[in-house]
Amino acid sequence: MSANCEIKFDDNPHGVYLPGQTLSGTVELCLKDTMKVKGVALQIKGIAEVKWSETSGTGNNRRTVQYRGRQDYINSTTYLIGSNDGSNIELPAGLHAYRFSCSLPTNLVTSLEAKKGHIRYTVKVILERSWKVDQSYKVAFTVLRNVNLNEENMEVRLPSKVTKQKNFLWGPFKSAPLLMIAETPISGYAPGQTIAVRVEVDNQSNRQMKGIIARLVQEVSLISQSPYTRVQPFPTVVAEDQCVGVEKRSKGSTIQYLNIPPLPPTNRTCQVLTVNYYVEVEGNISGPAFNPKIQIPITLGTIPLTTNAVPNFENEASTSTSIQVQTVAILPESLPPPSYEEAILACGNNIQEEGEINEIGWKEFSPRYMVYHFSEDCKKQPDYESKKAVLTR
Numbered sequence: 317m318s319a320n321c322e323i324k325f326d327d328n329p330h331g332v333y334l335p336g337q338t339l340s341g342t343v344e345l346c347l348k349d350t351m352k353v354k355g356v357a358l359q360i361k362g363i364a365e366v367k368w369s370e371t372s373g374t375g376n377n378r379r380t381v382q383y384r385g386r387q388d389y390i391n392s393t394t395y396l397i398g399s400n401d402g403s404n405i406e407l408p409a410g411l412h413a414y415r416f417s418c419s420l421p422t423n424l425v426t427s428l429e430a431k432k433g434h435i436r437y438t439v440k441v442i443l444e445r446s447w448k449v450d451q452s453y454k455v456a457f458t459v460l461r462n463v464n465l466n467e468e469n470m471e472v473r474l475p476s477k478v479t480k481q482k483n484f485l486w487g488p489f490k491s492a493p494l495l496m497i498a499e500t501p502i503s504g505y506a507p508g509q510t511i512a513v514r515v516e517v518d519n520q521s522n523r524q525m526k527g528i529i530a531r532l533v534q535e536v537s538l539i540s541q542s543p544y545t546r547v548q549p550f551p552t553v554v555a556e557d558q559c560v561g562v563e564k565r566s567k568g569s570t571i572q573y574l575n576i577p578p579l580p581p582t583n584r585t586c587q588v589l590t591v592n593y594y595v596e597v598e599g600n601i602s603g604p605a606f607n608p609k610i611q612i613p614i615t616l617g618t619i620p621l622t623t624n625a626v627p628n629f630e631n632e633a634s635t636s637t638s639i640q641v642q643t644v645a646i647l648p649e650s651l652p653p654p655s656y657e658e659a660i661l662a663c664g665n666n667i668q669e670e671g672e673i674n675e676i677g678w679k680e681f682s683p684r685y686m687v688y689h690f691s692e693d694c695k696k697q698p699d700y701e702s703k704k705a706v707l708t709r
């Protein structure tokens with residue numbers, strides 16, 4: 317390779333930016349030999365794109381539909397030297413450094429790398445040459461949209477409680493009901509916090525509940541624009557906790573804990589790709605039966621409602637919370653400073669577009685998200701009698 321390139325962001329080694337901030341840095345181009353170019357262009361792009369296929373039918377009736385969707389957020393090209401229609405410039409061998417600066421639009425949404433889709437922001441350096449193939453180098457950076465839960469609607473501050481009742485058939489007869497209740501103390505959290513999930517089971521049926529599983533699920537929904545509008549959800553479990561269940565004709569209760577890893581905040585504004593979260597509680601029933609499931613919607617933000625690592629119930633018998641809600645948009649002093657960590661579900665992504673070749677090279681990309689690291693004392697979970705279901709008959 318006759319050229320090497322590196323893009324360095326100013327005072328931002330991980331390349332994480334908020335919408336509206338200034339993206340600035342230096343392009344370092346090292347040439348082994350003299351090179352003639354029309355110009356050195358810097359291209360900054362932000363694209364949300366989804367693409368997937370679905371096949372149905374058999375034999376001659378088998379058909380495959382290709383679904384696509386795209387939303388452009390930024391597409392800027394500036395010349396660090398020269399121009400597209402100018403005369404050739406001779407760049408001598410050695411190191412060339414070029415400064416760049418760009419104000420990011422305020423409407424950008426958070427970066428995401430998902431199955432069959434992405435929201436991706438990139439910087440590309442292009443050496444434009446007359447009568448020769450252009451050479452280019454490409455890197456990606458993370459945009460993290462601030463979601464202050466204190467500015468969201470009141471629902472995120474309140475407990476969320478869902479009830480599920482299930483009867484089992486035994487020949488022509490129907491069993492006594494199994495009642496399952498799941499509850500969270502609030503509905504808004506930030507990565508680094510822990511979701512406490514209280515589960516109560518009144519199992520008057522003739523089936524044993526062998527176990528109780530609580531999950532935090534990220535649901536990425538792809539939205540196509542061509543050939544027509546279609547929504548394809550992709551749920552992924554990002555945290556899980558489980559305990560023993562409840563015997564037949566018995567009652568039991570437990571509190572399970574879900575630690576929130578580095579994840580993007582809830583995003584419902586992109587036209588082709590949305591991100592939502594929910595807590596799912598499942599009772600594992602013995603024998604042939606459909607397991608009862610409960611889903612509780614959760615909003616994930618970047619600034620939490622409380623400085624507590626584990627927002628919790630006042631006690632096991634209460635349905636109220638003792639959360640002290642922050643009323644200001646700035647980070648409270650008692651909140652630990654966040655770090656920016658690689659997403660758990662999106663490591664080492666190829667950032668090249670379909671058919672794109674970057675002759676000088678490109679870097680694999682993993683978006684980084686805000687995570688709070690609470691002290692060990694803050695992380696201590698309440699001293700309940702046991703995480704296992706407490707049985708009563």
